[in-house]
Amino acid sequence: MKKFKLLIITIALAVVLAGCSSAEGIYSDKGQVFRKVIPQDMASLDTAMVTDTVSFDIFNQVYEGLYSLNDKDEAIPGVAKELPKESNGGKTLTIKLRKDAKWSNGDKVTAHDFVYSWQRALKPDTAAEYAYIMYDIKNAEEVNLGKKDVDELGVKAVDDYTLKVELTKPIPYINELFAFGIFMPQNEKAVKKYGEQYGTTAEKSVYNGPFKVKNWKVEDKIELEKNNDYWDNKKVHLDRVNYKVLKDQQAGSALYDTGSVDDTSITADQVEKYEDEEGLQKRLKASTFYMKMNQQTVPAFKNKDMRLAIAKAINKEGYVNSVKNNGSKAMDGFTSSLTAKTPNGEDFAKTIDSPLSFDPKEAQKHYDKAKKELGIKNLTFTMNTEDTPDAKISAEYIKAQVEKNLPGVTLKIKQLPFKQRVNREKTENYEASYSGWGPDYPDPLTYLSIMTTGNGQNNTGWGSKEYDQLVKDANGKLLKKPEERNAAMKKAEEILLNDAPIAPVYQQGEAHLTNPQVKGLVYHQIGGDTSLKNVKIDKSIDRETGEKK
Structure with missing residues (x-):
């Protein structure tokens, strides 16, 4: 039975690798590329329409909200250039935005993009499942229930680079909440251009994060590339990020063993096999x-x-x-x-x-x-x-x-x-x-x-x-x-x-095999699982031992 199972895995691996031998294939390690196996596909690129962790993880790479999370899950400036100025007992937030943030279509990222995104998420006909998480914004619940017009939502663009947010009460974790997927901005021009198809393919969205989606084949793979329009692109080391969708974790570990991926989760019965490997990580x-x-x-x-x-x-x-x-x-x-x-x-x-x-x-x-x-x-x-x-x-x-x-x-x-x-x-x-x-x-x-x-x-x-x-x-x-x-x-x-x-x-808990050459990978406990902005592949490290070659 073991030999038969090994044969099946080998055949499956051969099928998975077939057709991917080109220099820029999903398993290629040419240049700075991070390759990861994920257990399921993302649902959409529309930040208003998802609830799954895979989608939120991708959002962390291709979009950026007012704030991002650091390695301690604390809010740090993203599109916002500083933390909010509070007034009215903490219920009014004035947020200044950076002027160099851009969308991948060349448009500036402005306060209007946040107003549009939040209003759209709360419109009853959008039917956003996560709308309730926005209810701490003034009139958000009433807007979502159709009792008030979206223009009455407590968020206004004072000017292109100043956002004013009215809350129902002071919220101690509001800055971290603003880093969550549904609070990310949307480009109104792109949403209206693609209509109901917005976010359904790589081409039918625009991006303001460290990366942009180059290719998305549903239930197969997601390929990202560095977003040169991103305001902080000089700190982004990776040229590409490649995700392979595989429900079979046995196949994922086989890909890791052949050096074809840099990260994959493994099952309980695989942990013992890799117990002495440098790449085994538990969290x-x-x-x-x-x-x-x-x-x-x-x-x-x-x-x-x-x-x-x-x-x-x-x-x-x-x-x-x-x-x-x-x-x-x-x-x-x-x-x-x-x-x-x-x-x-x-x-x-x-x-x-x-x-x-x-x-x-x-x-x-x-x-x-x-x-x-x-x-x-x-x-x-x-x-x-x-x-x-x-x-x-x-x-x-x-x-x-x-x-x-x-x-x-x-x-x-x-x-x-x-x-x-x-x-x-x-x-x-x-x-x-x-x-x-x-x-x-x-x-x-x-x-x-x-x-x-x-x-x-x-x-x-x-x-x-x-x-x-x-x-x-x-x-x-x-x-x-x-x-x-x-x-x-x-x-x-x-x-x-x-x-x-x-x-x-x-x-x-999660057991992973992670290539020791991967440096700067940040895991989060809230929102999207990872941040890849600062990841670098150090090829001077031996993949097997984790030591300098």
């Missing part, structure tokens, strides 16, 4: 994965003890060690570590007291109590997951744990393509779903707000008036009282965990 990401339990479709999930039983029945340490083996961490909370700090500098996630640690005896007690209250002897439900080999292994582990530690429970697995799984959650057409969430800005509310009653991501049927009020206070009257605000968010998360509408399993 912990600020993303939480958990089982959602839908109380609307499974009446037994309305019982708190049943939810607690399931949440406590999964051996999470065993999961991250045997299933993941990639730097992932067992998780009992909701807000991931590396997301936000408390006023005294402690990681917020580490301050949470959770009752959801693995405890099979306690799980059994909750299960027995639930059965008695519900008048049932057993429970059968289906958990949706994605249609990848890795997702299947994860789901099988969770199934085995739940059925072993809660005799009488039958957990069925349904594999679906990513978009279908997400759509089933949005429409509440599921029983349980293995889901995940990562931060969009460095604050616990990036997690806590999605579980408020009525939020589009809280499709579990769970709600708590006390929880909702605490989150509302943390995003309102307590914004200038950091200690009280932190206490409110801590209490809110502990209410959520004690009610257990979700069953946290792990914080995501």
